[in-house]
Amino acid sequence: MARQHFDPMGSTAVITGASSGLGVAFAHEFARRGADLVLVARRQERLEALAVDLAERYGAESTVIPMDLTRQGAVDELVGDIERRGIRVGSLVNNAGFASYGRFGEIDGDRMHQEVELNVAALTMLSRGLWGALTAHCRTSPGNGALVNVASTVAFQPVPFMGVYAASKAYVLSLTEALWYEAKGTGLKVTALCPGPTATEFTEVAGNGELFFKNPQTAEQVIDTAFRALDARSTPPSIVSGAGNAAGASLVGLVPKRSLLTALGRATTPGRRR
Numbered sequence: 081m082a083r084q085h086f087d088p089m090g091s092t093a094v095i096t097g098a099s100s101g102l103g104v105a106f107a108h109e110f111a112r113r114g115a116d117l118v119l120v121a122r123r124q125e126r127l128e129a130l131a132v133d134l135a136e137r138y139g140a141e142s143t144v145i146p147m148d149l150t151r152q153g154a155v156d157e158l159v160g161d162i163e164r165r166g167i168r169v170g171s172l173v174n175n176a177g178f179a180s181y182g183r184f185g186e187i188d189g190d191r192m193h194q195e196v197e198l199n200v201a202a203l204t205m206l207s208r209g210l211w212g213a214l215t216a217h218c219r220t221s222p223g224n225g226a227l228v229n230v231a232s233t234v235a236f237q238p239v240p241f242m243g244v245y246a247a248s249k250a251y252v253l254s255l256t257e258a259l260w261y262e263a264k265g266t267g268l269k270v271t272a273l274c275p276g277p278t279a280t281e282f283t284e285v286a287g288n289g290e291l292f293f294k295n296p297q298t299a300e301q302v303i304d305t306a307f308r309a310l311d312a313r314s315t316p317p318s319i320v321s322g323a324g325n326a327a328g329a330s331l332v333g334l335v336p337k338r339s340l341l342t343a344l345g346r347a348t349t350p351g352r353r354r
């Protein structure tokens with residue numbers, strides 16, 4: 081078997097959005113590989129149930145921090161809380177995120193603001209808040225830690241009627257690829273994970289069920305992609321999950337923008353008969 085270059089054994093991974101979907105699957109894989117966890121999301125009961133499960137299955141220790149990351153000051157509180165508890169963070173997975181589907185002028189303004197706060201601001205400032213700890217940890221233990229920011233295949237093109245979400249994920253992709261370079265020489269692995277449609281609570285939250293995605297991936301398939309990227313000797317700046325999604329992402333830049341937007345807009349128009 082090929083040597084695995086990512087071994088978080090004995091370190092602690094902070095995972096945001098750990099109450100559902102990809103966050104739960106990330107937590108399982110980190111715990112299975114011997115890491116302890118800091119689990120962050122708003123739904124405390126879910127996090128506590130996950131912590132019990134991870135302890136029983138893998139002997140992992142979890143710190144549950146229920147928190148709305150869009151609240152002003154929340155990220156600073158989280159970083160302060162982690163420091164106060166003396167947790168030595170090796171990895172950060174910025175996974176919490178959500179989408180809004182609909183006509184730009186009709187999406188609730190507060191919700192749109194929260195979407196930007198969570199997908200963009202909280203991800204940025206948590207990466208910044210833990211950057212020193214992550215890089216210091218990996219300088220002494222290279223390959224023991226990672227920064228994974230969850231983007232999306234929508235990061236590769238604008239998406240009408242999900243414009244804010246797609247733009248937020250384009251930001252995540254761009255920032256993370258830049259950080260990949262800045263982390264060189266520190267031993268910290270950095271990558272942007274770009275899933276396509278995946279069976280989680282995402283669609284229910286976004287309200288875009290009418291778009292009906294055929295053959296979504298499972299959360300476990302996406303996490304397998306993420307860890308294959310981390311296990312590589314040279315982790316790529318970004319990774320698309322699923323061969324079909326990867327092919328689509330690589331072709332999208334070849335299509336003239338006007339044609340792309342027209343095709344995408346037709347496919348995503350709310351209330352359109354499909």
Ligand SMILES: NC(=O)c1ccc[n+]([C@@H]2O[C@H](COP(=O)([O-])OP(=O)(O)OC[C@H]3O[C@@H](n4cnc5c(N)ncnc54)[C@H](OP(=O)(O)O)[C@@H]3O)[C@@H](O)[C@H]2O)c1
Pocket residue numbers: 096097098099100101102103120121122123124147148149150175176177178179198230231232233274275276277278279280281282283285
């Ligand atoms: N599923 C897909 O098709 C897909 C495709 C591409 C990318 N993604 C990305 O994958 C990531 C994970 O999404 P998922 O598919 O696993 O969806 P999900 O099942 O809806 O999980 C989203 C997670 O984010 C947390 N969250 C939402 N708002 C939060 C807030 N204000 N503060 C703290 N945590 C918050 C939720 O927890 P609480 O509600 O308990 O706070 C939940 O744990 C997201 O960044 C999403 O954009 C998903």
